[in-house]
Amino acid sequence: MEVKKKVLLVGWNPDVVDYSKWPGLTPEKLRAGLNGDRDKLNSLNYEASLGLIDSADTASDTVKELLSKQSYHCVLIGAGVRTVDDYILLFETLINIVHQHAPTAKICFNTGPFDSVDAVQRWI
Template structure:
């Protein structure tokens, strides 16, 4: 049986300014992403992280990753989607995913630790 292939796209946590989010930091985000990657594996999914810069090469990085294999589900993280500074990056990445993986389900997490729930909603 083939595992559902999941790509989780997010910002490289060490590049994010957490000054407006006192309860968050790069270590917590990284730990949440890795924990949810392990949770997805335990649920029978094969999940890969694709962490990008703040926009300079992000679209190219995501397009290259999507060209490596067919992904059944693509998660775009809350850091890209909810922070106003990254609105244009979010829009750009949606279009990259739409073009490069037209058959993939797209889902969104609300924090680094609920990625598995987002994937389960759409796979």
């Protein structure tokens, strides 16, 4: 039996996002995109889970806790964290947390909430 590759998709909880940064995106669209990418990965024989963060203040602890519960083959950090200048320190912090707590995991990035599958498949 083939072992499923474990994937953690880290991104903002749709209920806390400042949608003024992304015109046309809504909590419903974001939630659908996140769930859709997770479900698509699972249908492709990955074991994907969402690691939703609620604030810059708690994100580090949230990701550390998730990484301490199991090992992952790949960790994706979403564009909502990576592409907004206000979150550059958070992005750097999360990269270093992944590097420290999941040193063998591949790290990848999406361009939005609808292309995480492509990002993961580039690496595992």
